[in-house]
Amino acid sequence: MAGAKRDRDEVFVEYTKSICPVCKVVVDAQVNIRDNKVYLRKRCREHGWFEALVYGDAQAYLASTRFNKPGTIPLTFQTDVKDGCPSDCGLCPEHKQHACLGIIEVNTNCNLDCPICFADSGHQPDGYSISLEQCERMLDTFVAAEGEPEVVMFSGGEPTIHKHILDFIDLARARPIKVVNLNTNGIRLATDKRFVAALAERNRPDRPVNIYLQFDGFDERTHREIRGKDLRERKRGALDNCADAGLTVSLAAAIERGLNEHEIGDIVRFGIEHPAVRSVVFQPVTHSGRHVEFDPLTRLTNSDVIELLAAQCPDWFGKDDFFPVPCCFPTCRSVTYLLVDRRANRTDVVPIPRLINIDEYLDYVTNRVMPDAAVRAALEKLWSASAFMGAETTARSLETTAGELDCVACGIDLPQAVKELDERAFMIVVQDFQDPYTLNVKQLMKCCVEEITPDGRIIPFCAYNSVGYREQVREQMSGVRVADVVPNAVELQPVLADSPYGSKVARSTSSDGNGHRPAIAPDTTNVGRKAVER
Amino acid sequence: MTVPEDTERIKSCCAAAYGNDAVALVLGESYHPGGLVLTRRVAEALRLRPNQRVVDVASGPGATARLLATEHHVTVDGVDLGESTVANARSTTEKAGLGDQVRFHHGDAECLPLPDNVADALVCECAFCTFPNKEAAAAEFARVLRPGGRAGITDVTIAEQELPEELSTLAGWVACIADARPLQDYLRILADAGLQTLRTETHNDAIARMIDQIDARLRVLRMTSANRLTEAGVDVDAVLKHTGLARQAVADGLIGYSLLIAEKV
Numbered sequence: 001m002a003g004a005k006r007d008r009d010e011v012f013v014e015y016t017k018s019i020c021p022v023c024k025v026v027v028d029a030q031v032n033i034r035d036n037k038v039y040l041r042k043r044c045r046e047h048g049w050f051e052a053l054v055y056g057d058a059q060a061y062l063a064s065t066r067f068n069k070p071g072t073i074p075l076t077f078q079t080d081v082k083d084g085c086p087s088d089c090g091l092c093p094e095h096k097q098h099a100c101l102g103i104i105e106v107n108t109n110c111n112l113d114c115p116i117c118f119a120d121s122g123h124q125p126d127g128y129s130i131s132l133e134q135c136e137r138m139l140d141t142f143v144a145a146e147g148e149p150e151v152v153m154f155s156g157g158e159p160t161i162h163k164h165i166l167d168f169i170d171l172a173r174a175r176p177i178k179v180v181n182l183n184t185n186g187i188r189l190a191t192d193k194r195f196v197a198a199l200a201e202r203n204r205p206d207r208p209v210n211i212y213l214q215f216d217g218f219d220e221r222t223h224r225e226i227r228g229k230d231l232r233e234r235k236r237g238a239l240d241n242c243a244d245a246g247l248t249v250s251l252a253a254a255i256e257r258g259l260n261e262h263e264i265g266d267i268v269r270f271g272i273e274h275p276a277v278r279s280v281v282f283q284p285v286t287h288s289g290r291h292v293e294f295d296p297l298t299r300l301t302n303s304d305v306i307e308l309l310a311a312q313c314p315d316w317f318g319k320d321d322f323f324p325v326p327c328c329f330p331t332c333r334s335v336t337y338l339l340v341d342r343r344a345n346r347t348d349v350v351p352i353p354r355l356i357n358i359d360e361y362l363d364y365v366t367n368r369v370m371p372d373a374a375v376r377a378a379l380e381k382l383w384s385a386s387a388f389m390g391a392e393t394t395a396r397s398l399e400t401t402a403g404e405l406d407c408v409a410c411g412i413d414l415p416q417a418v419k420e421l422d423e424r425a426f427m428i429v430v431q432d433f434q435d436p437y438t439l440n441v442k443q444l445m446k447c448c449v450e451e452i453t454p455d456g457r458i459i460p461f462c463a464y465n466s467v468g469y470r471e472q473v474r475e476q477m478s479g480v481r482v483a484d485v486v487p488n489a490v491e492l493q494p495v496l497a498d499s500p501y502g503s504k505v506a507r508s509t510s511s512d513g514n515g516h517r518p519a520i521a522p523d524t525t526n527v528g529r530k531a532v533e534r
Numbered sequence: 535m536t537v538p539e540d541t542e543r544i545k546s547c548c549a550a551a552y553g554n555d556a557v558a559l560v561l562g563e564s565y566h567p568g569g570l571v572l573t574r575r576v577a578e579a580l581r582l583r584p585n586q587r588v589v590d591v592a593s594g595p596g597a598t599a600r601l602l603a604t605e606h607h608v609t610v611d612g613v614d615l616g617e618s619t620v621a622n623a624r625s626t627t628e629k630a631g632l633g634d635q636v637r638f639h640h641g642d643a644e645c646l647p648l649p650d651n652v653a654d655a656l657v658c659e660c661a662f663c664t665f666p667n668k669e670a671a672a673a674e675f676a677r678v679l680r681p682g683g684r685a686g687i688t689d690v691t692i693a694e695q696e697l698p699e700e701l702s703t704l705a706g707w708v709a710c711i712a713d714a715r716p717l718q719d720y721l722r723i724l725a726d727a728g729l730q731t732l733r734t735e736t737h738n739d740a741i742a743r744m745i746d747q748i749d750a751r752l753r754v755l756r757m758t759s760a761n762r763l764t765e766a767g768v769d770v771d772a773v774l775k776h777t778g779l780a781r782q783a784v785a786d787g788l789i790g791y792s793l794l795i796a797e798k799v
Binding site for chain 1: 570743746
């Protein structure tokens with residue numbers, strides 16, 4: 001007797017492309033929902049099946065699609081469509097969005113050797129650092145593509161140890177780029193007040209320089225396991241020096257399951273109380289580059305971080321207070337803004353989405369009536385990867401939004417009253433960058449956070465870190481062969497070997513035998529064969 | 535649930551409260567649980583076709599009436615008990631260029647100022663629970679609907695057991711809670727009036743969200759215009775205590791929010 005038919009334990013919702021996390025070839029992938037969680041699954045002919053959690057709340061994942069807005073076409077593209085996504089970066093003419101944020105990595109060297117570093121940086125003898133000419137070329141590439149770019153971020157390595165970092169900032173300020181961000185571990189900010197003063201000199205209201213400070217929590221264990229040493233005093237020193245100099249700081253927290261997920265609420269509370277801090281950016285640890293061993297099926301996702309935050313600050317937030325960012329793919333980034341009123345006896349915190357129905361403005365799919373254009377435009381600038389507290393665009397957009405809170409009926413001039421709140425607004429961002437496990441080409445094609453490379457390409461951040469471009473650029477720049485980094489996943493332990501930089505690589509890396517680097521992400525899905533061979 | 539003694543007093547108090555500065559301050563203009571998202575869901579379920587006539591009972595500032603007119607190309611008769619509310623809704627609608635398509639009437643849900651069998655559909659959002667004589671209101675819904683016409687109702691529901699004492703006071707009534715009934719009671723009241731329920735949906739998140747919004751609005755007013763709140767007679771701490779109780783009641787399953795679609799038999 002034949003057995004009874006059974007149903008699958010999952011709902012199939014998307015068909016897409018990804019890469020094999022081991023050999024980085026392009027493979028077909030599927031997205032499925034099980035137990036209200038979203039998983040991406042794929043199969044490499046050589047290395048088998050892989051599956052990773054991509055969103056912890058399936059309902060939120062599906063509901064976010066209506067926040068997807070039409071992309072903007074950049075002024076220039078740097079590459080042609082040849083092999084398809086993600087092998088043609090970039091940006092190629094098939095990319096669906098311009099760059100809200102451009103990143104320039106000025107070096108691979110760092111004054112730390114963190115156990116977790118997507119850039120695989122550290123005290124390394126064979127890295128590279130860019131020259132003034134290279135920086136100019138990268139900035140010019142960005143300006144040619146964007147016209148008036150919103151934000152450039154200098155990163156690394158550790159950018160503050162590059163001898164030309166102030167010159168780089170000046171080069172950016174000599175171009176029509178609105179905001180400069182400096183992504184740093186804060187050691188130099190804590191120890192070199194002259195450097196902080198030099199940054200503050202360059203920080204002007206119309207052309208701000210914002211500090212993006214790595215800040216993962218308060219427990220000594222958090223510091224030791226994520227950064228390799230106890231940096232708590234350094235972080236405090238850096239923040240206090242920034243406050244004294246009038247520099248605005250975003251706290252950037254890498255959150256790893258089992259390490260510091262219990263500190264999410266405390267990081268927000270601390271940020272709200274510190275005079276220099278105007279925003280917090282939570283990033284579930286990206287399992288690209290160097291990281292501690294992890295399980296792709298239980299990794300943290302955006303919805304997990306939002307739920308943890310709501311649970312740790314129940315008086316301030318619910319998970320409904322976060323809204324997806326429409327400029328990139330809405331599942332990549334969620335944002336909320338708070339109005340904060342600090343009094344001697346209490347701190348009042350009000351999420352702005354409770355005051356204005358964000359839904360009504362940022363829903364691009366089910367809305368059949370065009371909402372107020374000025375308010376939508378303002379909210380688009382706030383719910384964007386280019387929003388930074390301290391930036392003029394962001395401040396103006398907050399004012400416009402406040403204007404919408406007007407209450408004619410009761411005769412209070414709320415906009416006037418809320419203008420004073422501009423200083424009290426606080427931003428919280430949750431951004432899940434993709435890694436070789438979670439990479440979904442659908443999301444990549446609309447990415448708006450881009451790496452600008454010394455050879456004049458603009459490459460989506462997650463492609464740069466996951467697909468092999470980082471290794472390609474490092475190899476070109478340093479002249480030293482760099483093997484593709486493989487995620488340090490539990491299930492991959494048998495095939496992993498150590499790279500010279502602390503990350504993991506495949507035990508036997510394939511090569512074409514001539515010592516040449518294999519192509520970036522060779523495609524095994526669209527190989528030009530007939531669908532049915534006869 | 536006891537029937538309030540002085541229904542007229544409470545009814546006019548309720549309508550006045552919705553038109554009142556203090557309540558406008560606290561509730562804001564366009565908030566009802568679920569917002570326009572839930573309104574659209576109701577509209578879909580009503581299967582509206584262009585040029586049909588829809589009645590909006592307790593139309594408030596008119597946002598729903600305007601949405602139905604714009605998105606479904608129907609004509610709408612809004613009815614509200616607050617005179618100044620009707621006047622405001624009228625002027626906003628005229629400014630939006632919808633004066634021909636959307637009319638507002640001053641009137642009582644228990645005695646709608648409209649003829650029999652004229653409406654293809656009827657909506658009533660977050661208001662049924664505030665009507666002291668729900669049987670009379672349901673009979674009026676049935677009277678103005680044509681046979682086969684549908685009513686879309688969203689409203690607060692309560693569990694079968696008693697509400698916390700503090701929420702059964704007049705302030706609780708105004709906040710749409712105190713005379714809310716269990717869902718089954720609404721179905722029975724509608725059925726007795728000749729309205730057969732086709733479908734019900736639970737939207738408890740919507741009311742939790744609305745409580746959060748009221749809370750947020752109050753806090754921001756306290757930040758920006760504390761003296762104006764005092765002048766309007768709003769005791770922020772007292773209201774925040776109420777929102778806290780209401781939030782807990784939602785979490786405990788004592789208060790919920792439902793959408794129901796009924797058809798005139």
